[in-house]
Amino acid sequence: MPEEKVEKEVCPKCGSALSDVTTTANGRKLQRCTAGSWNPTTRKTEGCDYVKWLPFEPQTLDEKCPKCGSPLVMAMTRFGKKMKKCTTGGWDAATKTATGCDFVEWINGTTEELDEDCPQCGKKLVLYTTASGKRMKKCSTSGWDRENKHATGCDYVQWLRPGEYEKTGEEFLPPEEKEE
Ligand SMILES: [Zn+2]
Ligand SMILES: [Zn+2]
Ligand SMILES: [Zn+2]
Secondary structure (H helix, E strand, C coil), X not given: CCCCCCCCCECCCCCCEECCCEECCCCCEEEEECCEEEECCCCEEEECCCEEEECCCCEEEEEECCCCCCEEEEEECCXXXXXXXXXXXXXXXXXXXXXXXXXXXXXXXXXXXXXXXXXXXXXXXXXXXXXXXXXXXEECCCEEECCCCEEECCCCEEECXXXXXXXXXXXXXXXXXXXX
């Protein structure tokens, strides 16, 4: 990994210097205005709320594209969703068309079993982590009936930061996998 070169930049909102690059829990990089500070307890920015997101650098994976055999990279959308995509895939900004191989595999959330009982039905809870790194506890009996489009089993859900909306200077990220 090359050294991170941080240029001395100033906040376009208030003219203060920008902080060093920090990395979020799910691997995104950003610089904040030094006139503001992020309070992890309240999850709010205090002072100037300017945030500059740095482009996510795709990581090359030790995996080959199932379509064409080229290496895959881990990439991320600006909304923090991760995907594996083919290194030969690209985007032609002039013609607005995808170029090269179009293989993409979205990374879904992960589920871990917890040693905790569901307060609603007494079955075990699981810890569900969405692709963008949000976490909730839900009942292991819960499921989704794709055919009839309704939730099945127990509907107990507890977001680990209840009602969480990750609001930063520029983006508003709703929780994924929201139960309806
Ligand atoms: Zn500022
Ligand atoms: Zn490919
Ligand atoms: Zn339950």
